[in-house]
Amino acid sequence: MPELPEIEVLKRSLEPRLAGRRLLEVRIHAPALREPLDRRALGDLTGRRIERLGRRSKYLLIEVEGGRTLVIHLGMSGRLTLAPEAAEREAHEHLSFRLDAGERLRLRDPRRFGVAFVAPTSGLGRDRHFLHLGVEPLAPALSGPQLAGLAAGRRGPVKSFLMDGRLLVGVGNIYATEALHRAGIHPARSVARIGAQRWQNLADAVVAVLERAIDEGGTTLNDFTDGAGQEGYFQSSLAVYGRAGKPCAACGATVRRIVQGGRSTFYCPRCQR
DNA sequence: CGGTGGACCTGCTGGC
DNA sequence: TGCCAGCAGGTCCACC
Numbered sequence: 001m002p003e004l005p006e007i008e009v010l011k012r013s014l015e016p017r018l019a020g021r022r023l024l025e026v027r028i029h030a031p032a033l034r035e036p037l038d039r040r041a042l043g044d045l046t047g048r049r050i051e052r053l054g055r056r057s058k059y060l061l062i063e064v065e066g067g068r069t070l071v072i073h074l075g076m077s078g079r080l081t082l083a084p085e086a087a088e089r090e091a092h093e094h095l096s097f098r099l100d101a102g103e104r105l106r107l108r109d110p111r112r113f114g115v116a117f118v119a120p121t122s123g124l125g126r127d128r129h130f131l132h133l134g135v136e137p138l139a140p141a142l143s144g145p146q147l148a149g150l151a152a153g154r155r156g157p158v159k160s161f162l163m164d165g166r167l168l169v170g171v172g173n174i175y176a177t178e179a180l181h182r183a184g185i186h187p188a189r190s191v192a193r194i195g196a197q198r199w200q201n202l203a204d205a206v207v208a209v210l211e212r213a214i215d216e217g218g219t220t221l222n223d224f225t226d227g228a229g230q231e232g233y234f235q236s237s238l239a240v241y242g243r244a245g246k247p248c249a250a251c252g253a254t255v256r257r258i259v260q261g262g263r264s265t266f267y268c269p270r271c272q273r
Numbered sequence: 274c275g276g277t278g279g280a281c282c283t284g285c286t287g288g289c
Numbered sequence: 290t291g292c293c294a295g296c297a298g299g300t301c302c303a304c305c
Contacts, residue, residue, distance in 0.1 A: 002298060034281070034300075058299075076298055077283075092283080111282045113299060156275055165300080172298055221298065222285080262278065264296080 002074040004137070004170025005213035005234070006224050007058050010080060014227035015053040017082055018105070022049045023064065023097045030094040033112045034075060037095065041118040045070060045097070057133050057169035059115075061124070069121045071129070075113025081106055082227050134167040141207045142168070144200030151191040151199075158194060159187035159260055162206070171206060173263050174219055174241050179205040181240045181250070186272045187265045188258070212237065240266040 002010075023045050028037050045064060054061035054069075060080070062070040072080060085102045095107040095116055107116060119127045135146070150167045162168060162176040171179070180187050182205035185198060194202070218224055218232030221242070225231050239249040244257035248268035258265050 006298075073299080075282095075300080109282095110284065111297090111299095113282070115300090154274080160276085163299095174298060219298075224298075261276075 002058055002076075002078065002218075002224060003172035003175050004055075004058060005175070005210055006218040006232070007055050007060055007074070007170075008214050009218040009226050009232065010074075011053050011055050011060055012226075013230070014080070014082065017227065018050045018062070018099075019052055020049065021099050021101075022047065023105075024100060025098040027096045027098075028094070029089070030112065033094060033109060033114045033116060034073075035115055035117070037116060038118065042070075042095070042116070044068075045118060056124070056130060057136075057165065058172070059129065063121055067121050068118055069124060071115070071117050071119055071124075071127075072107065073115040073129075075109060075111060075115070077111040077223060078107065078109040078114040079223060079225060080227060081108075081225065081229050083229070132166050134165055134169050137168060137170055137206050138210060142203040144196060144203045147203045147206075148194075148196065148199040151194070154191050156191060157188045157260055158185060158191050158202070159265055161191045162202075163261075163263075168206075170210070173265075174221075174238070175206070175209050175213065177241045177266055178239060179209045181248075181266075181268060181272060182209055184271055184273065187260060187267050189273075240268055242266065 026042050026046055028039055048064040048066055051063045051065055058073060060072045082103055082105050085098060085104045090108055092110040093106050093108045097105045124130055151161055159176050159180060162171050183202040185202060213219060213234040216232060216234040219234040220231040221235055240255050243255040244266055246255055248255050248271055251270050253268050253270035255266050255268055
């Protein structure tokens with residue numbers, strides 16, 4: 001579900017409701033998500049006040065007093081919501097924190113591809129999850145020369161390049177697909193055959209698609225919601241993703257589906273060269 | 274270096 | 290109606 005826009009939407013929805021509040025009690029209902037849950041480190045968060053929320057790549061950062069940060073990655077199917085303490089635990093709710101005022105922060109993740117761990121705030125960049133992450137595409141906005149520089153000396157299809165988190169973070173299958181359509185670039189085109197103008201178009205497209213998706217509350221294909229349970233509506237703006245056999249939103253040609261690196265890619269054979 | 278395929282896991286959909 | 294194959298927003302690894 002979650003790429004950069006979804007995590008950013010989640011962060012923005014939770015921040016005003018979490019900042020300044022205290023984590024009063026933790027419940028852990030599974031031994032592990034994609035990685036084991038450290039009961040001691042998570043339990044050690046109780047009693048601490050939440051200072052601020054942040055985001056790095058597709059990781060949500062919940063910074064608490066005492067120099068710790070609770071880091072949450074939603075994997076493919078995770079959902080983090082703030083709901084009444086009285087509400088029953090839902091299926092696949094693996095981790096939750098009771099807060100004051102009768103609310104509970106709940107992490108549900110049916111597929112358990114997500115991650116939740118605690119790390120020292122000052123050393124986050126040295127944590128193994130963050131050590132090899134590439135550049136953020138927003139603020140400052142990605143530029144053409146920057147993208148070209150990341151691709152210099154490389155080969156391989158541009159879509160794989162966009163999704164390589166060691167170079168550029170936050171862009172997953174949906175937004176890589178949509179950005180390439182917006183830039184008019186065929187997803188299988190080699191990065192070695194992209195010129196300066198196209199790099200600029202692509203950088204602009206990545207930024208525009210991500211920003212618009214944030215504005216529209218993210219993409220809810222199946223189960224994404226923000227921290228209040230609100231679904232996004234960028235799915236209605238998708239030009240090609242998931243639209244194999246249907247008309248391209250821009251030109252009406254029939255959208256095609258191919259597989260790259262084991263993932264579905266959708267593109268318009270007329271708009272994208 | 275890059276590409277492929279698989280692993281992790283549950284749930285939903287579509288075809289028969 | 291039921292069953293089963295295929296597919297799903299993300300990483301991470303082994304292997305060619």
